[in-house]
Amino acid sequence: MHDVIIIGAGAAGLSAAFWCDELGLDTLVLEQAEQIGGQLHRVYNPINNYLGLKTHNGHELLEHFSADVEDAGFDLWTGVEIESIDLRAKRISLRSGERLQSIAIVIATGVSPRRLNIPGEREFAGKGMIESATRDKDSFAGQDVCVVGGGDAAVENALLLAEVCPTVTVVHRGKKLRARREFVERLQPNHAVTVFTESVLTRIIGDERVEAVEIIRKDGLKPFQLAVRGVLIRIGVEPNTDLFLEQLELDQQGYVAVTREQETNVPMVFACGDVSNPLAPTISGATGAGATAAKVIAQRLNAQRTHA
Numbered sequence: 408m409h410d411v412i413i414i415g416a417g418a419a420g421l422s423a424a425f426w427c428d429e430l431g432l433d434t435l436v437l438e439q440a441e442q443i444g445g446q447l448h449r450v451y452n453p454i455n456n457y458l459g460l461k462t463h464n465g466h467e468l469l470e471h472f473s474a475d476v477e478d479a480g481f482d483l484w485t486g487v488e489i490e491s492i493d494l495r496a497k498r499i500s501l502r503s504g505e506r507l508q509s510i511a512i513v514i515a516t517g518v519s520p521r522r523l524n525i526p527g528e529r530e531f532a533g534k535g536m537i538e539s540a541t542r543d544k545d546s547f548a549g550q551d552v553c554v555v556g557g558g559d560a561a562v563e564n565a566l567l568l569a570e571v572c573p574t575v576t577v578v579h580r581g582k583k584l585r586a587r588r589e590f591v592e593r594l595q596p597n598h599a600v601t602v603f604t605e606s607v608l609t610r611i612i613g614d615e616r617v618e619a620v621e622i623i624r625k626d627g628l629k630p631f632q633l634a635v636r637g638v639l640i641r642i643g644v645e646p647n648t649d650l651f652l653e654q655l656e657l658d659q660q661g662y663v664a665v666t667r668e669q670e671t672n673v674p675m676v677f678a679c680g681d682v683s684n685p686l687a688p689t690i691s692g693a694t695g696a697g698a699t700a701a702k703v704i705a706q707r708l709n710a711q712r713t714h715a
């Protein structure tokens with residue numbers, strides 16, 4: 408029996424664990440990946456907005472987190488697959504056969520990039536699919552590329568790629584780009600960039616690696632193929648809640664609904680970080696929410712133990 412089981416070891420889960428440990432709670436963290444850190448592994452840009460610490464990228468920030476985690480006393484299991492979970496009973500079964508029980512659960516499972524789910528998307532991973540313009544632009548220098556999406560992340564990546572690629576085609580299904588004005592204004596005079604609005608990517612084509620994409624424009628024209636060597640998809644994210652569906656109240660966008668104590672509709676089940684924060688997902692928001700959850704759990708358990 409643990410006091411707290413935390414699911415997910417990104418910024419939110421690690422912060423919750425760190426605080427739980429500091430507050431004297433018996434804490435176990437379950438992480439499905441082989442490594443801790445979550446999205447920090449995908450942050451290739453400098454992090455200048457985490458108060459008190461500037462780092463060149465997410466990996467460097469994670470090194471700081473890891474140093475603190477190593478010194479802390481909580482248990483951390485990576486590469487774990489949760490087979491089933493009963494939130495009300497606080498019981499978790501792992502694929503490996505272990506059965507776990509706790510008094511409180513913290514859900515810190517974050518978000519995953521939304522996929523197009525079109526042919527070629529998975530097959531060409533590492534063979535022309537661009538994960539990040541910051542990281543990959545030198546490898547695609549001199550090549551024609553396509554960016555899917557119309558928000559800040561898509562347009563920012565398109566601008567970076569346009570510094571080194573002869574053509575960058577932005578494909579966006581909406582009528583207008585949603586990105587902030589300063590990005591769109593920089594995009595318009597850029598001769599390398601063409602924007603197809605009201606258009607969708609339907610296929611990524613190639614043999615050994617990406618050679619073309621198929622696009623359908625909603626203006627009634629037939630699908631057409633565009634020769635490109637790289638494709639970057641930035642169409643938002645979705646919360647990782649599959650494990651808890653049917654057991655938890657979610658908001659309209661599918662994020663876990665929480666109180667200001669970070670508690671879900673199930674007593675003693677908390678959620679923190681991006682999985683419960685559609686409005687302003689940030690590292691500081693995630694670590695702050697993790698701390699709140701830990702402090703509330705400690706107060707409740709201390710009160711119960713004092714009265715017992």
Ligand SMILES: Cc1cc2nc3c(=O)[nH]c(=O)nc-3n(C[C@H](O)[C@H](O)[C@H](O)COP(=O)(O)OP(=O)(O)OC[C@H]3O[C@@H](n4cnc5c(N)ncnc54)[C@H](O)[C@@H]3O)c2cc1C
Nearest residue numbers: 415417418419438439445446516517518680681688689690
């Ligand atoms: C490219 C990029 C740039 C960014 N730049 C900044 C920035 O400059 N400043 C800033 O503040 N924020 C930035 N962010 C956002 C920031 O990285 C996130 O807000 C923050 O890392 C979220 O942390 P989290 O712990 O909530 O979720 P995540 O980092 O998503 O971690 C969730 C963890 O839960 C694990 N998990 C999921 N499901 C399960 C399961 N069933 N069982 C066990 N484990 C599970 C995942 O493997 C993962 O490790 C950026 C994000 C990206 C992608």
